[in-house]
Amino acid sequence: MAKKGKTAIEPTRDEDYPEWYQQVVKASDMAEKSPVRGCMVIKPWGYALWENIRHNLDDMFKSTGVKNAYFPIFIPLAFFEKEAEHVEGFAKECAVVTHHRLEQSPEGGLVPAGKLTEPLIIRPTSETIIGDSFSKWVSSYRDLPILINQWANIVRWEMRTRIFLRTSEFLWQEGHTAHADKEEAVRRTRMMLNIYARFAEDYLAIPVMKGEKTFSERFPGAVNTYCIEAMMQDRKALQAGTSHFLGQNFSRASDIRFQSADETEEFAWTTSWGVSTRLIGGLIMCHGDDDGIILPPKIASSQIVLMPIVRKQSQRQEVMEYTENLAKALKEKRYGGRRLSVEIDDREIGGARGWEWIKKGIPLRVEIGPRDIAQNSVFVARRDQTPKEKTSIGRERFIIQIDHILDEIQHNMFNKALAFRKKNTVSINHREEFYQFFTPKDQKKPEIHGGFAMSHWCGEEACETRIKDDLKVTIRCIPFDNEREDGECICCGRPSRERVVFAKAY
RNA sequence: CGGGACGUGGCUCAGUCUGGUAGAGCACAGCGUUCGGGACGCUGGGGUCGCAAGUUCAAAUCUUGCCGUCCCGACCA
Numbered sequence: 001m002a003k004k005g006k007t008a009i010e011p012t013r014d015e016d017y018p019e020w021y022q023q024v025v026k027a028s029d030m031a032e033k034s035p036v037r038g039c040m041v042i043k044p045w046g047y048a049l050w051e052n053i054r055h056n057l058d059d060m061f062k063s064t065g066v067k068n069a070y071f072p073i074f075i076p077l078a079f080f081e082k083e084a085e086h087v088e089g090f091a092k093e094c095a096v097v098t099h100h101r102l103e104q105s106p107e108g109g110l111v112p113a114g115k116l117t118e119p120l121i122i123r124p125t126s127e128t129i130i131g132d133s134f135s136k137w138v139s140s141y142r143d144l145p146i147l148i149n150q151w152a153n154i155v156r157w158e159m160r161t162r163i164f165l166r167t168s169e170f171l172w173q174e175g176h177t178a179h180a181d182k183e184e185a186v187r188r189t190r191m192m193l194n195i196y197a198r199f200a201e202d203y204l205a206i207p208v209m210k211g212e213k214t215f216s217e218r219f220p221g222a223v224n225t226y227c228i229e230a231m232m233q234d235r236k237a238l239q240a241g242t243s244h245f246l247g248q249n250f251s252r253a254s255d256i257r258f259q260s261a262d263e264t265e266e267f268a269w270t271t272s273w274g275v276s277t278r279l280i281g282g283l284i285m286c287h288g289d290d291d292g293i294i295l296p297p298k299i300a301s302s303q304i305v306l307m308p309i310v311r312k313q314s315q316r317q318e319v320m321e322y323t324e325n326l327a328k329a330l331k332e333k334r335y336g337g338r339r340l341s342v343e344i345d346d347r348e349i350g351g352a353r354g355w356e357w358i359k360k361g362i363p364l365r366v367e368i369g370p371r372d373i374a375q376n377s378v379f380v381a382r383r384d385q386t387p388k389e390k391t392s393i394g395r396e397r398f399i400i401q402i403d404h405i406l407d408e409i410q411h412n413m414f415n416k417a418l419a420f421r422k423k424n425t426v427s428i429n430h431r432e433e434f435y436q437f438f439t440p441k442d443q444k445k446p447e448i449h450g451g452f453a454m455s456h457w458c459g460e461e462a463c464e465t466r467i468k469d470d471l472k473v474t475i476r477c478i479p480f481d482n483e484r485e486d487g488e489c490i491c492c493g494r495p496s497r498e499r500v501v502f503a504k505a506y
Numbered sequence: 507c508g509g510g511a512c513g514u515g516g517c518u519c520a521g522u523c524u525g526g527u528a529g530a531g532c533a534c535a536g537c538g539u540u541c542g543g544g545a546c547g548c549u550g551g552g553g554u555c556g557c558a559a560g561u562u563c564a565a566a567u568c569u570u571g572c573c574g575u576c577c578c579g580a581c582c583a
Contacts, residue, residue: 008544037575092581125583159581166582219583227583242583274583309542351544369542379542387543 007290008359017234017448024284025163027359028293038161038168042277045360048301048341049280050171054151056203056299056337057173057275060195066147066175071129073153074120079128082253086127089220093156095122095168122155127221127246127272130176131254138258138268144180145188149173164281165238165506172276178256178268182247185269186224189245192273193226196241203336204279205296205413206230206286207421208240209452209501211477216461219272223247229476229501231421232285235451237476237503240282243273281506286417292359294383296413297406298336304402305343305357309369320346323368326378326395335403358387363409366398384409384416424451427499434490438471438504452476452503456496458489466491467502476501 009027013020025031030046033039042050058068074097081087097120099112123129134146155169175192179185193210200208208228218225222244230240251257251267260266287294297303308323310316327342334340343362347353357365367379367390378398381390382405393401428434437453440446450473457463457475467473467490482498489496 089583093583156583213583217583225583239583276583278583307542311541349541351541353544354542355544367542371542390542 008292008355009290012290013233013288014448020288020290021281021285022163024288024292024359028284029360030280030293031163033163036168038158040163040167042171045301046280049283049295049299050277052299052301052338053203053279054173057195057199058149058151059337060199061149061173061175061192064147064191064195066149066177068150069148070150070152071123071126071133073123075123075126075129077119077121079132079254080121082128083221083250085249086221086253090124090156093124093158095155095157096120097122123152124154124156125272125274126150126152126154126174127176127250127270128254131250131256131270134176134178134251134268134270135254135256138178138256141180141258141260144178144258144268145184146178147175147188148177149175162281164284165278167277170277172274174272174274177271178251179270180258180260180266180268182269185271186245189224189226189243189271189273192271193228193241193243196243196273196275197228199275200228200230200240200279201414203296203298204283204286205298205410205417206240206282207414207418209477209479210481211479211501213242213477214461214464214475214500216464217474219244221246221249221253223249227477229503230282230286231417231424231452231503232282232506233288233420234285234448235424235503237452237501237505238278238282238285239476239505240279241273241275244271246270246272287413288361291355291387293361294413295361295363297363297410300341300361300363302341302343302362303335303406304330304340304364304366305345305362306366306368307349307353307357308344308346309349309367309372310346311349311370315370318373319368319370322373326366326368326399329399330402333399333402335406340402354381354387358383363406380405382409384412421452425454426451427454428490429455429487431490431493434502435471438473438502450504452501453490454499455490455502456485456487456498457500457502458492458494458496460489460492460494463489463491471504473502473504476503476505 009020009023011019028045029043031040031042034041099115101114102110103113104110137143137146151173153169153171157168158166161167177188179188197208197210200206208230210228213225213227219242224245226243227239228241229237232238248267248269250270256268257265258268284293295301306323306327308319310319323344327344330340330342345353354365361383363383365381372378377392377394379390379392428437434453434455438450440449464475478500484497485499487496
């Protein structure tokens with residue numbers, strides 16, 4: 001008999017959203033905390049997801065002419081110091097290597113011995129070290145553009161960490177490009193943001209808003225920062241990807257100069273853009289329910305688990321053969337640009353086995369027992385439906401329709417997330433209403449509240465700061481698809497010509 | 507770095523106030539009965555009680571110091 005409540009995850013999202021998140025991560029078997037402060041161990045089920053994200057994005061990048069390369073994890077301090085705003089933005093988060101050797105200390109134990117003449121920082125991002133290479137690679141406009149991406153780990157020594165969302169070390173991709181022409185660099189910045197948006201929506205099934213950051217939220221050293229922002233189920237915003245137009249700031253700092261067609265010497269225009277393992281956190285918070293994570297079929301670690309039902313040993317061989325045959329047939333099929341990944345779980349039958357896969361978020365669970373084999377059918381449960389809803393489908397029909405079923409799940413997930421965002425995005429014109437919107441009723445144990453507020457902003461940083469201090473609400477972005485509209489700043493009442501997205505953020 | 511709390515089998519925790527030589531639930535292993543919605547019974551393995559010093563006949567328990575973790579704040583691509 002079941003002894004737990006109705007949900008596989010406790011507490012539920014409504015009861016305690018942050019704790020729900022931690023429990024979902026644990027139950028999904030994707031990652032766990034490591035003994036190292038703020039770092040995580042990504043387990044196979046989580047890493048497979050990252051691999052799929054990586055493969056798909058990598059293809060998209062390459063289709064635009066980007067090539068992969070790799071640069072060192074260590075950055076000489078002197079490089080890092082070159083761009084003033086960049087230093088200011090990242091200095092506090094840098095891990096620094098000052099020694100290079102260990103020795104036995106007289107008191108026992110190992111101590112660092114050889115002190116480095118110049119400290120090395122562990123990359124928090126690679127603009128400066130890649131810029132140094134670019135400066136050597138470029139001498140003529142004919143050398144441009146350079147379109148480089150690297151898949152790497154980076155370290156940012158954050159005060160408070162949360163698995164997948166903000167860890168001291170994380171995996172990401174960072175693209176770096178250099179152009180002879182300003183407009184071309186801006187186009188590239190936009191192009192990459194569009195790729196992120198398409199990937200988020202088509203693969204992760206996460207609807208995103210594209211827009212530009214305000215000055216205060218801009219990447220340190222950038223001229224413009226574009227971003228995609230997604231709404232999580234606690235109605236907070238998650239920055240899911242960013243693309244920066246760096247102007248000539250970093251090319252001046254790294255001395256990326258070239259001779260133009262009309263024989264003048266000029267600085268290159270550079271861009272950088274990245275997404276990280278944070279996307280996995282976004283996936284969990286966007287799609288998860290009170291039974292655990294729900295993986296979108298296109299990037300799921302696996303799409304299908306087959307669970308043989310063996311009640312008597314005498315049936316075992318027949319059931320296993322049928323199951324393995326089905327697995328083989330399914331693996332022939334392609335979905336989302338790659339072969340279907342199919343798991344067979346032949347552990348003892350019982351509810352626990354099924355629930356484990358629910359918590360891992362696999363899109364389809366298929367039970368195969370003697371009854372099904374007798375009618376040449378399979379018993380299918382979809383993760384986007386309640387655990388009870390299982391349907392018997394003829395084996396051949398199931399195989400033929402598998403991509404339609406998975407597509408349907410993929411679309412359902414996106415539409416559900418989009419409906420949620422729409423429901424919790426409101427236009428607010430009055431200051432009082434704005435403050436009310438972002439203030440929980442129960443201050444001691446805040447309930448899920450707020451959302452995206454589309455409101456007017458005069459463009460002054462003072463107003464931004466004021467709202468941040470009062471409510472912890474920030475401008476997530478100035479949407480690209482904004483319509484011009486006259487209004488009054490939600491904070492000071494001065495005239496404004498467009499609305500921006502206000503929200504609490506991760 | 508300020509405020510608070512906590513370190514006891516793999517996990518969650520009880521035991522600490524009132525010192526007497528370590529427990530529960532879950533997980534794990536074996537056997538049996540079960541089994542198409544989270545099974546049950548019996549048996550078993552596993553802990554220098556964060557570290558160090560002190561008090562004591564005796565310390566998980568009292569004292570001091572250290573280390574670490576979590577929460578709130580500050581900070582934050």
